[in-house]
Amino acid sequence: MIEVERLSKSYGSTVAIQDLTFQVEPGEILGLLGPNGAGKTTTMRILAGYLPASSGTARVADYEVHADSMAVRQRIGYLPETPPLYPEMTVEGFLFFVARIKGVAAGDRAARIAAALERCNLTNQRRVMIRKLSKGFRQRVGLAQAIVHDPPVIILDEPTAGLDPRQIIDVRNLIKGLAGQHTIILSTHILPEVSMTCDRVTIIDRGEIVATDTPQNLMARTGHGYAVEIGGDPQRALEVLQSVPGVTQVEPRPMTAPGRHTFQLVTEGDDPGSAIATRLVQAGLDLFELGRNQASLEDVFINLTVQEQPLLPPEEPPAADVDPVNTAAQPESTEIPEPIEFPEPTELSESTDSEDLIAEEPTADE
Known part of the structure; x- marks a missing residue:
């Protein structure tokens, strides 16, 4: 269509x-x-x-x-x-x-x-x-x-x-x-x-x-994730989780309770949930919780896009040493300019009509 x-x-x-x-x-x-x-x-x-x-x-x-x-x-x-x-x-x-x-x-x-x-x-x-x-x-x-x-x-x-x-x-x-x-x-x-x-x-x-x-x-293409709560040696748990096929990333998280260590896993391919649980138990670690997190459409959107772009590219300011009229580079002057002297104001003579110094305002007809 x-x-x-x-x-x-x-x-x-x-x-x-x-x-x-x-x-x-x-x-x-x-x-x-x-x-x-x-x-x-x-x-x-x-x-x-x-x-x-x-x-x-x-x-x-x-x-x-x-x-x-x-x-x-x-x-x-x-x-x-x-x-x-x-x-x-x-x-x-x-x-x-x-x-x-x-x-x-x-x-x-x-x-x-x-x-x-x-x-x-x-x-x-x-x-x-x-x-x-x-x-x-x-x-x-x-x-x-x-x-x-x-x-x-x-x-x-x-x-x-x-x-x-x-x-x-x-x-x-x-x-x-x-x-x-x-x-x-x-x-x-x-x-x-x-x-x-x-x-x-x-x-x-x-x-x-x-x-x-x-x-x-x-x-599904973005991958799945797991939250794992384990008891035992955290370094040993980290090594075991990293060795599971399909686990691409392991991030330790703050402890939820004394003796319980939490890890956030990023996985890809076939669902490795069963392999994760089996490896941890075989290693003698206590498995308290294993939860699966699937990527949301928001995760997909963030992963595939960048920050929004301005509609028009910003204009670059002209270089400081370039004269916009004469493109030849001008060296910076080190001289201090002399102050400008203004003449003293003069008093209006008696012959001067003050109304001549006031701009005429347009009338309603104009």
Whole structure:
């Protein structure tokens, strides 16, 4: 349904995205993750026909985004991070306006609008002016305008921004209910929402894709961990744990009780839990607790991305010894400049009109 191949976008010398290639199957929900400035919004705007790409191709519902822009726009529902609303219109009036400009047949508009209002829990606010709604309800109106024409592709940029926990659950259920009949791309910073909503995840960092897989596979790929509480010689316990196949890192932690030593393990490959317990018992160490910790999607995100980048590179200040007019280097002067002497103020002569020294103020006509 969505095919992106070597898509790039630059703003002058700043590269927003570079050589993005991914696909979204019909009926699939793809989560687009990345730190601020990674290129998520730029990618969505290109797919929605809002921005042209610098290079590469993107196809939505078998139409090329650049060559068939109008056909693509008719087949997508787009919710930007800030919903495009008209505050002086009622919720229902705004949806009628959107349905008309999106080409919904006159005989189908009432039914489509009623369905969008019900899906977004806006039925009781249908006759309320948009400017009187809270931020959360405005976000719902933006979501309703994205689905009012029943498009095959829906692009959602931060759809739960500004919503309270109950509203987030409602939107999550709405998005999951749209899956199968609609292909959805969404971006969000609420990582638990991704693991509970999305079929696949694409992580972008510095404009490039660093990982694409299901949330479960990404978490499994990062590895598992164990917390172990052992009695006995801590140095002996450390040596035994480091010798277990699959254990890549052992970190001692503060003691939880006298005589009990805690270690945090990082593992990879096949689950080594049984081998850990067997080795410790064979070494004559007391095993009080062995708990397994699986990496979360947040751990995956932190491991694969770096700190968010500024949108534009900072300007370097000019060198101290370079004259901006004359590029020849100027040696620093060691002489102390002489003080500047100002003439003594003179008194106004009797012939001087003081009004001549006051700037005229513009009149009301001016």
